[in-house]
Amino acid sequence: MPRKTLTVEVKGLTKVYSGGIRAVNGVDFAVAEGEIFGMLGPNGAGKSTIITMLTTLSSITGGTALVAGEDVAAHPDRVRRAIGYVSQDLAVDDNLTGWENLFLQAKFYGLTNEQIRQRLNEVLTMVNLKDRAHDLVETLL
Numbered sequence: 001m002p003r004k005t006l007t008v009e010v011k012g013l014t015k016v017y018s019g020g021i022r023a024v025n026g027v028d029f030a031v032a033e034g035e036i037f038g039m040l041g042p043n044g045a046g047k048s049t050i051i052t053m054l055t056t057l058s059s060i061t062g063g064t065a066l067v068a069g070e071d072v073a074a075h076p077d078r079v080r081r082a083i084g085y086v087s088q089d090l091a092v093d094d095n096l097t098g099w100e101n102l103f104l105q106a107k108f109y110g111l112t113n114e115q116i117r118q119r120l121n122e123v124l125t126m127v128n129l130k131d132r133a134h135d136l137v138e139t140l141l
Helices: 047-054 076-082 098-108 113-126
Strands: 006-017 021-032 062-067
Touching: 006 047, 021 047, 021 062, 047 062, 098 113
Parallel strands: none
Antiparallel strands: 006 021, 006 062
16 A cells, blocks of 8 residues: 655644743644544643644744645745635634735735735625725624
């Protein structure tokens, strides 16, 4: 049987916040291509912290993490281009407009202002919200 490619490989992954709060302590795991993987544990076990590190939203304090063959700490831009991530929490700021929220997310991915304008116009048109793009998100509910 051919060996499957690892899509996520984590060795000794650690996260220590200021003040010495250790949220993740030396975690090891691997996820092979096509495999379904889940993390279970009580609140405060570090599950969300691991995800934020793997998605480059939080820095790694110790250990290594490879996602799609890329080192998360050394090449976060490459990792971001290789993954998609949807948080379980609402990922928008109600006090910003739809356009501002989308602009902010696009900036995280290093798009130029011109690329952002073009893509946001396309997306807002596709979801029929172009006329509401500059309304506060809280008014869209």
